[in-house]
Structures are given as C-alpha cells and as structure tokens.
Amino acid sequence: MKKTYLLDGLCCANCAAKIERGVAAIDGVTEASVSFLTTKLTFTCDDSRADEIIGKAGKIVKKIEPDVDMQEL
Amino acid sequence: MKKRTTRIITGAVIFAAALFVPDNPWWIRLTLFLAAYVAVGYKVIWKAVRGVVNGQVLDENFLMAVASIGAFFVGEYPEAVAVMLFYQIGEMFEDYAVGKSRKSITGLMDIRPDSANLKTETGIVEVSPSEVHPGDLIIVRPGEKVPLDGVVIEGISSLNTSALTGESLPREIGQGDEILSGCVNINGLLTVKVTKAFGESTVSKILDLVENSAAKKAKTENFITRFAAVYTPLVVGAAVILAVLPPLLIDGALWADWIYRALNFLVVSCPCALVISVPLSFFGGIGGASKIGVLVKGSNYLEAISKAEYMVMDKTGTLTQGVFHVEDIFAEDGYEKGEILRYAAMAESYSSHPISQSLQAAYGKEIDKSQINDVEEAAGRGVIAMVEGRRVAAGNRRLMTEEAGYDGPLPQHRGGTQVYVSVDGKYAGRILLADKIKEDSASAIKMLGDLGIKTVMLTGDSREAGEKAATELGIHQVYTGLLPADKVDIVENLLKEKHEKGKVVFVGDGINDAPVLARADIGVAMGGLGSDAAIEAADMVIMDDKPSKLASIIKISKKTMTVVYENIVFALGVKAAVLILSALGIVGLWAAVFADVGVSMIAVLNAMRCLNIKFAVQP
Numbered sequence: 001m002k003k004t005y006l007l008d009g010l011c012c013a014n015c016a017a018k019i020e021r022g023v024a025a026i027d028g029v030t031e032a033s034v035s036f037l038t039t040k041l042t043f044t045c046d047d048s049r050a051d052e053i054i055g056k057a058g059k060i061v062k063k064i065e066p067d068v069d070m071q072e073l
Numbered sequence: 074m075k076k077r078t079t080r081i082i083t084g085a086v087i088f089a090a091a092l093f094v095p096d097n098p099w100w101i102r103l104t105l106f107l108a109a110y111v112a113v114g115y116k117v118i119w120k121a122v123r124g125v126v127n128g129q130v131l132d133e134n135f136l137m138a139v140a141s142i143g144a145f146f147v148g149e150y151p152e153a154v155a156v157m158l159f160y161q162i163g164e165m166f167e168d169y170a171v172g173k174s175r176k177s178i179t180g181l182m183d184i185r186p187d188s189a190n191l192k193t194e195t196g197i198v199e200v201s202p203s204e205v206h207p208g209d210l211i212i213v214r215p216g217e218k219v220p221l222d223g224v225v226i227e228g229i230s231s232l233n234t235s236a237l238t239g240e241s242l243p244r245e246i247g248q249g250d251e252i253l254s255g256c257v258n259i260n261g262l263l264t265v266k267v268t269k270a271f272g273e274s275t276v277s278k279i280l281d282l283v284e285n286s287a288a289k290k291a292k293t294e295n296f297i298t299r300f301a302a303v304y305t306p307l308v309v310g311a312a313v314i315l316a317v318l319p320p321l322l323i324d325g326a327l328w329a330d331w332i333y334r335a336l337n338f339l340v341v342s343c344p345c346a347l348v349i350s351v352p353l354s355f356f357g358g359i360g361g362a363s364k365i366g367v368l369v370k371g372s373n374y375l376e377a378i379s380k381a382e383y384m385v386m387d388k389t390g391t392l393t394q395g396v397f398h399v400e401d402i403f404a405e406d407g408y409e410k411g412e413i414l415r416y417a418a419m420a421e422s423y424s425s426h427p428i429s430q431s432l433q434a435a436y437g438k439e440i441d442k443s444q445i446n447d448v449e450e451a452a453g454r455g456v457i458a459m460v461e462g463r464r465v466a467a468g469n470r471r472l473m474t475e476e477a478g479y480d481g482p483l484p485q486h487r488g489g490t491q492v493y494v495s496v497d498g499k500y501a502g503r504i505l506l507a508d509k510i511k512e513d514s515a516s517a518i519k520m521l522g523d524l525g526i527k528t529v530m531l532t533g534d535s536r537e538a539g540e541k542a543a544t545e546l547g548i549h550q551v552y553t554g555l556l557p558a559d560k561v562d563i564v565e566n567l568l569k570e571k572h573e574k575g576k577v578v579f580v581g582d583g584i585n586d587a588p589v590l591a592r593a594d595i596g597v598a599m600g601g602l603g604s605d606a607a608i609e610a611a612d613m614v615i616m617d618d619k620p621s622k623l624a625s626i627i628k629i630s631k632k633t634m635t636v637v638y639e640n641i642v643f644a645l646g647v648k649a650a651v652l653i654l655s656a657l658g659i660v661g662l663w664a665a666v667f668a669d670v671g672v673s674m675i676a677v678l679n680a681m682r683c684l685n686i687k688f689a690v691q692p
Contacts, residue, residue: 011168012133013349017298035287036349037175037356042288063127 001047003054007061008069010039015065022060028053040073077116081161084113088154106150114141114157131305133343140339144662147329147336152662156340159663163670167349170677174353177360177684184236184255184276186220192264202254202271213263219256222274223265225249230261237279238617239366239690255279278608282368286359287352289371293637297351301344308652312338315656330658337655340665346644350676351637357683358633364686366616367626374612378595379630381526382575383567384623387560388532388539390582391599392518392546392620393508397428397490399435404502413502417494420458420467423448428490431506451475455492466495473500510542513621518546520624524631529567531560560589568594580623586610597623628689636683640676647672 010016016036023043024032032043041061045053061070091105114137121138124130137160144153189202192210202220205211210226213219219232231243234256243259246252252265255276271277316335320326355372362369369375389395402410418436421429422445433440446459455468457476466476473479473493477500492504518528529550532539539553552563560579567577579586579593582600587610590596598611600618608614615622651668654660 012345013352014133014301014343014345017301017348018129020298021302033288033290036352037171038284038287040284040288042285064129064132066123066127 001050002042002044003050004073005041005057006071006073007034007039007041007065008071009067010034010036010065012065018064019061022064023057026053026056026060029057041070077161077165080113080116081158081165084109084154084158084161087112088151088158091154092151103150106154107145109154110141110145110157113154113161114138117157117160131309131342133345136305136309136339136342140336140662140665143332143336143339147333149333149662156662156666159666160340160670163666163674167345167670167673167677170674170681171349171353174357174677174681174684177681184218185280186218186254186276189220190214190217202274205267205271207267207270209267211265211267213252213258213265215258215260215262217258219252219254219258219265220274220276221254221265221267221271222269223252223267225252225263226266227264228261230263231259233257233259234617237275237366239364239622240617278605279368282370282608282614283359283363286369286371287356289373290352291355291372291376293376293634293641294351294355294372297347297641301348304344305342308338308342311652312336312342333661334655334658337660337662337665338652340662341648341651341655341668343669345669346648346673346676347641349673350640350644350680353677353680354633354636354640354683357636357680358629361684361686361689362626362629364684365622365625365629365690367622367629368608368614368616369626370612370614374595375630375633377576378578378613378627379634380574380576381578381595381627382571383529383577384521384526385529385531385564385567385577385579385593386548386620387579387581387586388530388534388542389508391580392514392530392542393510394618395508395582397431397506398509399431399504400507401505402502403505405500408496408501410502413494413504416460416465416496416501417467417492417504419445419460420448420456420465420494423458424450424456428492428506432492432504464497467492469493510546511618511620513619515546517620517622517624518548520621521627522547522549524624524627526627529563531555531563533557557585560586561592564589564593568592578623580620625686625689629683629686632688633683636679640679643679644672644676 013036016034019041020032020034023029023041028046028049030044034041043057058070061068087105087109091102091109094102094105096102117134118138120134124132124135137157141153141156144156186202188199189205190212191198191200191205192212197212205221211221211223225246225248227248229247232246234244235241236257237253237255252263254274312335315338316332319331320328352372355375358375359369359372386392399414402413404410404413414432414436418432419440421432422440422442444461448456448458450456451468451472454472455466457464457466466472470491470493473495477495477498479493479500481500490506492506494501494503521528527550528548530543530548531552533555534553536553539551543551564577564579571577576594578595578597579589580597580599581590582598590598590610595613596611597613597615598608599615613626647668651660651664655665
C-alpha cells in the first residue's frame, strides 16, 4: 500500500532526511521518501500491518520535528 | 515567521546597547548580553531541550545552543549572542529563499483550473472541476483555463498551450476538435463536451506527475543525506577531542582557548547547506524542464540523462511526423498529375486508412460521392471503384499487375509508399507518399552530436530508405528493416556496449513501445500531449513533437549537475577551511556561523539558477 502525507511545518532539510531514514527503517516499510521541497512523506508498506506502521511513522515524525502536523493526502 | 522577526529585532537592539555599555560594573553588561541572548535564542534552546528529551541529540538547535552557551562560559559574551543572532538571521533568509524557490517552481505548474462553467438547464453555474462528469457541457470564456479534457461542440478560438508544451504559438481550435485541460482559451467562446473526469484529465495527470517527481531521488541526493548522517557526529567527535586533548597534552595550553576552538566545530558541523541545496537544484531543474514542455518523472532521471551516451530514436513519430503526405506524383502520357490524385482520392474516399486520408487531404476538395459506385476492396492490395463512369483501381504494385498487367521498372526507392492508379484497366500513374521529417530533426541531431552523444535511429524502412534518411539527418548509427520486437534487442545490445557510466536513452512516440521505454536506462516519450499511454510508460515526456527538446533537456540536466557539484564542493570546501582555521585558532565563531548559514544561503541561491532555462532553448 502506498501512503502519502503532507508534513506541514517541515522546515529543516536535515530533519527531512532523518524522517526519511527513520520511516524507511520501520519493519514492514519497503520504500520511504521525504521531499523537503514538497514537504511530502511517501512510503510503501505491508497492507496487513498498515495501521501499526502508520502509527510508528507518526511517532518518528513527532520525535524529530515536534512542530510538524502530519496530514494524510 | 513574524515572531522570529520580532525576536531577532529585540535581540539585536539589546545586543547593540550592550556593546556600547561601559565595562564597569561588569554585571550590567553581562545582564544585557544575557537578555539579548534569551530574547533571540530562547526558542532554539527550548527546541534543543525538547530534542534531547526526544533522543535527538545532534540536531541543529542542540549544536547551536551548546556552542553559544559554551561561548558564554569561556567569557566570549558578544560572540555568544552573535552566534545565536546570526544563526537566526541566516535561518530567516534561508527559509525565505527556500519558500521563494518552492513558489517559483510550483508557480510554473500553475495550470490547475479553479472552476468550470457548467451548462445546465437553468443556466450556467460555476462549479469545481471535480464536480463535472463526462458528457456534461461546459463553457470556456476567453482568458479562462480549460478545466477538463473534451471536444469542442461550438465556437472557434485560439488556444495558448504554453503551460503544457512550452510552445508560444497559439493553436487554432474549432468545432469537433479535441481540447485539453491546462490550455488557456485566448479569444473565442467555446462550448465543450467533457470527455474525461477531472482526475483523469491531462491537467491532473501532469500535476500529479510533477508533484511526485521529488520522491524519486537522484543518487547524488541520497549520497549527500547519507554523508550528512556521518558528517555531523564526526565533526562533533573532533570537537570533543579538540577541547580536551590539547590542554591535557600541551604545556601551557588554556582550556578556554581550546574549548572556544571546539565550539567553532559544533557550529560548522550542521550539514544543512548540503542537505538543502542538492534536492533544491534538482527540483529547480525539473521545474525548468517543465517550463519548456518536458516532464521529468524524477530527479534520478534528470541526473541519469546528463550521462547519456546513446540516444536511440524511433524514426516514425519521433524524427518524422508519423503522418503520410503526398511527396510526388508521376503521370503517364495523357494524364495530368492532378487527375491521378483526383482518381486516387475518389476511389479511396470510402476508406479510413491513413493513406487514404492523406490522399483526401492532398486533393483538398469536396468529393462528390454520387460519382463513385461499385466500390470493391481488394484486401491487402487497394481498392477498385467506378469513378465518373470509369473503372479506377488504386493500390499497391500487386494490384496494378493484376488490374493492368503493369510491369514497369521498380521506382527508385526513396522511402515511403507508392499508390499506383489505373484507369479502365490501363496504368495511369503513381503517387509517392512519404512521412515528412520534422522541421527540427536535423538540428536536434546536430545539437546532440555536439553534446558528444551517439545518435541511433531505428526504423522498419528498407535499408536504402533508412540509410538515406540517416545520412540526411546526420545520424551516427541506423538499424533498418526492424520489426517492433527487434527494438528491445538493439537497446539491450547497446546497454552492453556502452561505457560503464554511460546511459542509453530510448525515444519513441509511446505507441507500442512500452517494453523498450522500460528497458532503456531512460525512456522518453514524444508528443505526450493527449497521449495517456506515453505519459504512463516513460520516464520523461516531451509534451510537443519537437526532437530538439532532447538536446534542451540534456543541457538542462548537465547544468543542474554542474550546480549540484558546485554546491557540494563549495559547501564542503568552506566548511573544511573554517574547520582547519578554527583548529589553528585563526578564525572565530563569526566565520563558523558564516560556514553554516551563509553557505546554506549562497547554495540555495545558486540552486535557483537551475530554473533559468533560456540557454537550453536557444540553438
């Protein structure tokens, strides 16, 4: 399943890279990408574990950039 | 944003005051510096604390906080405040520059229509384009964007397609013509019958593609983020060593001095200049390409095409227009050329074959169908019909042999197709139809050659015809007499032959060549405007029909790569220099702040050069 989120308020390029690495490292995520310019997070993950993975991704985002608001697109 | 400006101004004013306060008593001055520091930096410190709580130790805020607090402890009050102040000012400019570039790039793609004028029984209603269904009628007024794909039912106008194709000449449009969303209606009032829902319309597909292009990252981009992940801990580690070892090992070395030098390292250790400028350059390049009507589906493709070694082009539809036209007519004695064309056009008038259509187009007059009787299709050979009371056969050589016992000399092959015509069982003449080479094909091949790229042409034409066309165009290699399936083999062979780092690009019109587009390092589809298949299958899409855009996109990609490398070398160079000079105690925190935010800003500004594409379109 491919998921796309808008990371509203993302304002640091290095944090974008950290979020990308963090989400990519979640078990069950096959591909993750954060574009600092479009402030979008996209990742592909296991359908069966989607909810769990999305929760984890949200936590990673909050941890690295607490001010970012994550909205599903 | 505004809050930050207030913070900066307040901090700067107190800072300036502190600089002018006499040093006696000392605590007044220190209090003022502390006040300035808190005013300008409390947010950074708060973020740093929150980062540490979240386990994010080496983030920018933390490094800046430690560096500035450290400066206070070694007694460098003005510098402590200055680090924070200039860090914030730099961030502000950086945000501004990034925001501005985001806007100018997305502004290029400002083709999203806001509303559609839906024609209903009660009148015209303004609705959102997504509420319009296929089959509905919409009105497009002069100056408006066409919101959905459709067919013109009423009205004539000129369309500005530059947002889609980069082409500045308007396109004429009238009743029965297909109309694409994203174009701008210039002067006429059009009634359009919608054929596709908004999500399926050209404009949505293009926007989708460009917006998602940033997700496919270039190798350089991935390299730099991986590098950044190692760089920061490494420099911070070096800072710790620098602060601790020399005072312990060197006689007479002062703790304050070496800690101050180490603080410089912390400031320089932020990798932002690199991490920001590389993707921004690619994004700019992709934006610039879209400005000339070339859609690039990812930074990785833009990076790859800069290393193009072979440019493999399909002849039909890429280098030629893919439409047959009458090139020459040969009439036997007793016939005019115009007569031969008239007979052929009339005999073929019931056929919808492309050749028949080109004959009609060349004839150019209304055909009186009452003059045509007893039409008989000769399968695979042509057609026989009674035209104005005479038996006319039009078709290939075999039909002519059967119908008129024709055994004339084989015409010298010039590429294209012959239509033979006989009247009352006697050979009367023949028409040579050819696919026309596009206006800019030859100049495109020359520009590609000048860029050091080997051009290869693939065609189903016979050897003579193919080689002749290749020589005319100046193509380096040509493969003739191919069946569609052979194209994959040729591309695979070239993939083996190329240099290790070179890339094989395949260019086709997107029809029936999805396997080759996928197999090549980079698949480019030509004439993507209105062809979903092409947009789907390719890595890059040239929206109009111009092969010269191939040279333009390579120029854009090469410039983008130059900017990327400039930024990497510049940022790393300045950082390395400042690190060395700091370790030696030659430069202070001021230089370190410049190496961080100053360099980021310059790199961002440099990245914006990728948006400028004027150099790429001029031959």
